[in-house]
Structure formats: C-alpha cells, structure tokens
Amino acid sequence: MSPTANFSYPTSIRFGAGRINELAEACASAGMKKPLLVTDKGLSDLPITQRALDVLEAAGMGRGVFADVDPNPNEKNLEAGVKAFKEGGHDGVVAFGGGSGLDLGKMVAFMADQTRPIWDFEDVGDWWTRADADAIYPNVAVPTTAGTGSEVGRASVITNSETEEKKIIFHPKVLPSSVICDPELTVGMPSSITAGTGLDAFAHCVEAFSSPHYHPMSQGIALEGMRLVIENLPIAYDEPTKLEARAHMMSAAMMGATAFQKGLGAIHALSHPIGAMYHTHHGTTNAVCMPAVLRLNAPAIRDRFDLAASYLGIEGGFDGFCTFVDGFNSRLKVPKSLADMGIAKPDIERLIKGALADPSCGGNPIELNETNLRALLEQIS
Secondary structure, eight states, X not given: OOOOEEEXXXXXXXXXXXXXXXXXXXXHHTTOSSOEEEOOTXXXXXXXXXXXXXXXXXXXXXXXXXXXXXSSOXXXXXXXXXXXXXXXXXXXXXXXXXXXXXXXXXXXXXXXXOSSOGGGXXXXXXXXXXXXXXXXXOEEEEESSSSXXXXXXXXXXXXXXXTTEEEEEEOGGGSOSEEEEOGGGGTTXXXXXXXXXXXXXXXXXXXXXXXXXXXXXXXHHHHHHHHXXXXXXXHHHHOTTOHHXXXXXXXXXXXXXXXXXXXXXXXXXXXXXXXXXXXXXXXXXXXXXXXXXXXXHHHHHHHHHHHHHHHTTOTTXXXXXXXXXXXXXXXXXXXXXXXXXXXXSOOHHHHHHHHHHSGGGGGOSSOOOHHHHHHHHHHHX
C-alpha cells in the first residue's frame, strides 16, 4: 500500500497518491493568489501538468505556465522566466517537474525582484546575505521525478551558459513553503529517467554517508536513504505503476537532498562540469562516476561501509558494496563510461579545472587534486 502522511521535515510536506488535488490549498497557505507554474519543455503538455493547472484554475488562481526550461537550466531560461513572472503579475511560483523545473522555478521566485545578478548569490561564504530577503516570493514544489530532492533544498543548480559552469545558488528562503509529493505524478517516467533520477538520489546518500564532516543526523538519513533506493528502485524500474515503490523513491530523493548538508564529494565535483560542458543527464553521470570514486575513497570509507553493508543486505562489507554498485548500474542499464554517453574525447584538463573549482570537492573524504582527478577521468572515459 502506498503511504500517505503529512510531515514537517525539512519543510511542510503533503505526501501521498492523489495529493496534487491539494495544490491550490498549498499555494493559498503560502500567500499566493496568482502563481506561475514553472516546468520544463518535456512536461508542459503532459496530462500531469494539465491536471495541476486545472486544479489551480478551478480555485480561481489562473493557469499561468512557463516551460522554456532546458535540462540543465541556465541564466537565459531564468531571465525569460522572470520576465513571464513579472508580465503575468504573479505572486509566487509552483516549481513543477524534475530537477530542472524545480531548480529554475525556485530561482524565478528568488530573483524576480532582486537587483544584483544571480552569480552574486553563489553558495560561497555568506554571499547569500547580499540578497534582499523581503523581495523573495514564495514557492511550492511539486516533484515529478524521484532524484534530485530539490523540493526540500535551499539552493538551485544553474548553468552559466557563457562559461559552461554549473553554479550552486543558495538562500534559506529558497526552501519551498510546502511540497506536494504525489507518486502518481512519477508513473509516466521513461525507464531510463526512473533509473537516472533514482541513482541521483543514491549518489546523494552515498556521498553524504562518505563525507568526513560531522553531522550525525544526516549520516543516519543517508543510510536509510540508500536502503530505500536499493529495495525500491528496481521495482519502480521494472513495474512503473507500483505506487508503493514510487512513493519510497520520492522519500529517498528527499532524504538524499536533506543528508547532503553533510557534504558531497568527487562524484558531484566531476558530474557538474561534465554536465555543464556536455549536457549529460546529471543522475546518470553520477552513476557512471560512482564506481571509480568509491575505489579512490576506499582508505577513508572502508570501515563505515563495512558496517553499513550488513544493514543494506549486502554481503562482503565495503568490497561487496562496490561489487553491488557495479551490478546495480548494469541492472539499470547505466552506461559504463563517458564514451558510452557519447563523449568520445572529453577535455580532461578543463574538466579537472572545473572539478577543483566545484564546492563539492570539500566533502570528499580523500583530498582531491589534479593527479587523482585525472586518474578518475581516465577511468570513466
């Protein structure tokens, strides 16, 4: 049976099948009267999106929609979204979709009335304090995939289209006012997207669990998130209409994004520049990177994964976990290399530079440098 619940961690979450029908109520609770639904191009005409717009329209909130969002959203998408927000006289955002729609929707609500460029709010030190907090509009998040967990995040990843760099933009008030997690919205995902997004959630949990930083709450969340992915992603992949597995994957996605407050690492430090330069699917890229990164980090994480493996139902401790990851990727038809993703000759020097500049570096248990990053890229190429 698919679970249904209300809970308030880390924000207000309405969880369960059919709860998209509460979208207008969630918007009203956040103070919206005329929200703009922001989603990506692939979702704009699908029945799940039209259903959400119908709910808003029936409540007298209109059916404003902006869908000019790329798979790796950039500042040009944001500029167009802000323009649509202002011209439509909107007072909040429904961020609807996978990571791209959620991330851009949150940024439209954040940037609509700011006077500085978005890059001034990158997640560096206290740069977030540069923002006018009173000028940030509310947003309600509605995930349609189970991967990024952006629906419970205080940041968005936006690509700088000129420099081909992914930047993390942070502010506490970017956190959605509320979230509607309805597993029925994820049923229509293609199997490759079910796998790629699910493995993104898995990567978040694995890297948070591996991070050397102290955050025992995140450590526990990451471990349970890994278990939920291991047990439910194959079911969601094989039997797309199984709502219980879909629901547990939505929980795992939120858990991964909550857990990575503890830190991310080399998987994301590599996948961010790879995605920015070659426009690959983020979760799938994470999965391609994971086996090599686990081997790099082995001296620092072996003991904790020796303990975790038994809880996860995996024999052989850390080595068994690594073997499991290889098989899990194969089971879900994940490419084995960048070449299999269509990147024949990656610019390794530029990728190394991008990885070293990525804030995820700081959460890797083995210090990253040009030498070990080059070795990682050679392994996955």
